[in-house]
Amino acid sequence: MxxxxxxxxxxxxxxxxxxxxxxxxxxxxxxxxxxxxxxxxxxxxxxxxxxxxxxxxxxxxxxxxxxxxxxxxxxxxxxxxxxxxxxxxxxxxxxxxxxxxxxxxxxxxxxxxxxxxxxxxxPLPVLTEEQRAAGFAAITVQDFRWGRCDIKSTALLANVLMKQQAADAGAYEALIVRDGEVLEGSSTSVFIVANGVLVTPPNSHRILPGTTRDATLSLATNVMPVEIRSISLDELRAADEVWISAATRDVLPVTSVDAAPIGSGKPGPAWLRLREAFARLRQQLADTPVYEP
CATH class of the missing domain: 3.30.470.10 (Aminotransferase class 4, branched-chain amino acid transferase, N-terminal domain)
Known part of the structure; x- marks a missing residue:
């Protein structure tokens, strides 16, 4: 960094x-x-x-x-x-x-x-084109955080330990699972693409409401059907695509979970379309005045 x-x-x-x-x-x-x-x-x-x-x-x-x-x-x-x-x-x-x-x-x-x-x-984190083309590895971890994850608290020790667990495994992110449901990443929101539908978990006390997540859903409605519902661990592993999003990184493709490939093991076509949509959105922002009245 x-x-x-x-x-x-x-x-x-x-x-x-x-x-x-x-x-x-x-x-x-x-x-x-x-x-x-x-x-x-x-x-x-x-x-x-x-x-x-x-x-x-x-x-x-x-x-x-x-x-x-x-x-x-x-x-x-x-x-x-x-x-x-x-x-x-x-x-x-x-x-x-x-x-x-x-x-x-x-x-x-x-x-x-x-x-x-x-x-x-x-400075914004720099991800190379090679990294984006290859996608990112993730692991799953059981949830041991406090009960109000919807508050963006600085008390992030559990998230820190989860992220380090991912780093120790050579992975980019830890996807948090509770009672068989996938909630979010240690510092990201999570999505799956299954049968042409983009799915993300609903907001609750167990999930931080994501601003980039909401922007992703807004952009995705022009690309594919969207569902907001719970995601099982089995669905995650069987998904055609898995994405994670964060304010500083837009939306990234996850191409393996727990060392097993997701879909083809490469970034999928839906993610490529969303990446283009985010690029257009950033260009629109660049074309506006720095300070709006």
């Missing part, structure tokens, strides 16, 4: 990332009492801004933290950070914690403390 870009935003100030400091008593550090968002930027233009910040607002409501900014204020903060880091292609990571109190108490601070707001930018 490339190093993060030099400028960040912390609690109202733009500072060098190397100089940014927070208190060790911050509840994000002590408890993982915080939420986050990641959104891609193409040619200096934010992708699906409102969808990402609607999701941030929902996560904050669910953990009972007051949103420190309006959508308009968030947009201004990110636009300035993008400019300060040179524009172009990147992704922005932002985190809001409940804040810092003098001590360590499980219950919320009384009175409430000021949330900590941190935003940084990084």
């Amino acid at each position: 490339a190093e993060p870009l030099p400028q960040c935003y912390l609690n109202g100030d733009y500072v060098a990332l190397s100089d940014a400091r927070i208190s060790p008593l911050d509840r994000g550090f002590l408890f993982g009492d915080s939420v986050y968002e990641v959104l891609p930027v193409f040619a200096g233009r934010m992708f699906l801004f409102r969808e990402h910040f609607d999701r941030l607002a929902r996560s904050l409501r669910e953990i009972r933290v007051e949103n420190p900014h309006t959508h308009q204020e968030w947009r201004a903060i990110l636009e300035q950070l993008i400019v300060r880091n040179g524009g172009g292609d990147m992704y922005v990571y932002l985190q809001v914690t409940r804040g810092a109190e003098f001590g360590r108490n499980h219950a919320f601070p009384v009175p409430a403390v000021k949330p900590t707001v941190f935003v940084m930018a990084s």
Whole structure:
């Protein structure tokens, strides 16, 4: 992974990332009492801004933290950070914690403390044409996460361990299974193509609502039938195609699961059509003004 870009935003100030400091008593550090968002930027233009910040607002409501900014204020903060880091292609990571109190108490601070707001930018991951042409390997893992995966919490230890399990197996992603159903990846949404139909699991407390997932479904409706329903592990293994999606990587083809090939063992025709649709969508974005009124 490339190093993060030099400028960040912390609690109202733009500072060098190397100089940014927070208190060790911050509840994000002590408890993982915080939420986050990641959104891609193409040619200096934010992708699906409102969808990402609607999701941030929902996560904050669910953990009972007051949103420190309006959508308009968030947009201004990110636009300035993008400019300060040179524009172009990147992704922005932002985190809001409940804040810092003098001590360590499980219950919320009384009175409430000021949330900590941190935003940084990084280059988008680079995937070669050879990688995309070959597709990506995945493994399946049993779910041992907490019960509110719909909140985009920074408490990601289970996901970290799952991702490392995939890396140890020489795979790109770990697909999470609970009670025989495939839910999502450790850092991605999951889809299968079966008999010409694109299928993805429904949103629930066990799944993070995916903004790129929703964009994929919107684009796919022009390509093939779409179903939102549960996916069994057997269906995953028998699928014609398997895809994963994430904000920083669009939609990627999975060509093997647990060392067994998916379909032909190569990226399938449906994924190729979706890839072209995403490319057109990015080009449309590039042709719009950097800052909309």
